Amino acid sequence: MRPALFVAFSLHHFIVAQMEDGISPGSRHSHPEYSCSTETLSELKEIKSLVAELKAILDKLKKQGAENLCSSEIPCELKELKKTVIEQKEKLEELQKEVADKPKVAFSASLFGQGGQTLGGYTSEVILKFLNVFINIGSAYDPSTGVFTAPVRGVYYFGFSAFANNAHSMGVCLRKNGQNIVATYDYNSNHKDVNGANRAVLLLEKGDQVHIGLWSGLSIFDSYNSVSTFSGFLLFLM
The missing domain is CATH 1.20.5 (Single alpha-helices involved in coiled-coils or other helix-helix interfaces)
Incomplete structure (x- = not known):
């Protein structure tokens, strides 16, 4: 061509x-x-x-x-x-x-959730057992001990609130493996109700433990209004 x-x-x-x-x-x-x-x-x-x-x-x-x-x-x-x-x-x-691999971890509980009861006056700090469980997905929180145990390494959110009535002073803290992280307290000098709250985001290794401690000599109150609570959940894996 x-x-x-x-x-x-x-x-x-x-x-x-x-x-x-x-x-x-x-x-x-x-x-x-x-x-x-x-x-x-x-x-x-x-x-x-x-x-x-x-x-x-x-x-x-x-x-x-x-x-x-x-x-x-x-x-x-x-x-x-x-x-x-x-x-x-x-x-x-x-x-x-x-x-799919991320475990579902979330819990929320109040101290009693019924009647009205005050704890306190102990000579040393005690671990609070939040017995009225709203949700406990993954069963990482143990209400019989009041301790949350991390099932996996990751970043977790925790929040808590505390209330005291009458002439009681209130003071509680969030501890990771026994170490104080954040706290809330109010010393009652006017015979009125006191309350407080705090929160924290923590990197936990598998097996790390978190709980709320009641300071020695101080008190905490809860009733059917669930004014004293402890909650937490897994944000993401690390």
Whole structure:
């Protein structure tokens, strides 16, 4: 095809050049040196017609080539899209696995949750046992001891509140493995009710323990209103 196109276009340009110089099939009598036979002129006419046909074919091929270029981009875009979908699917599977592997840990309890009772006046600090359990998913909190034991390494949230009535002073603290972390206290000097609350976010290793301690000589009160509470839950694994 390429040789044919080359010859055709060469002849086409030759004819065009002739016409630009004022030479045409009808001018052979004016220019005897360029006179051609009728057979030669017929052949040139056929070649010119062939050139026109070949040019039309070439234009068509160029157009088809452009269309093929566009169509070739579509598989590339689909390939990129498929790659993105696979990556997102892998991330989703990782998140699903993380959620599935993450233990569900959450608890909340009040000291008594019924009647009205005051604890206190001890000569040393004691661990408070929050017996009225609202929720204890994962059973990491033990109401019989008042101690929360971390089932996995992670970041945990803890919050607590404390109340004292009449002339009692109140003071409690949150301890991690026996170490004081945060506390709330109020010394009653006006024979009025006192209360306080605090919270903490802690990084715990598996087996670490957290509890609420009642300071020596001080008191805490609870009733059906559940004014003295201890809560916590796992935020995320580490």
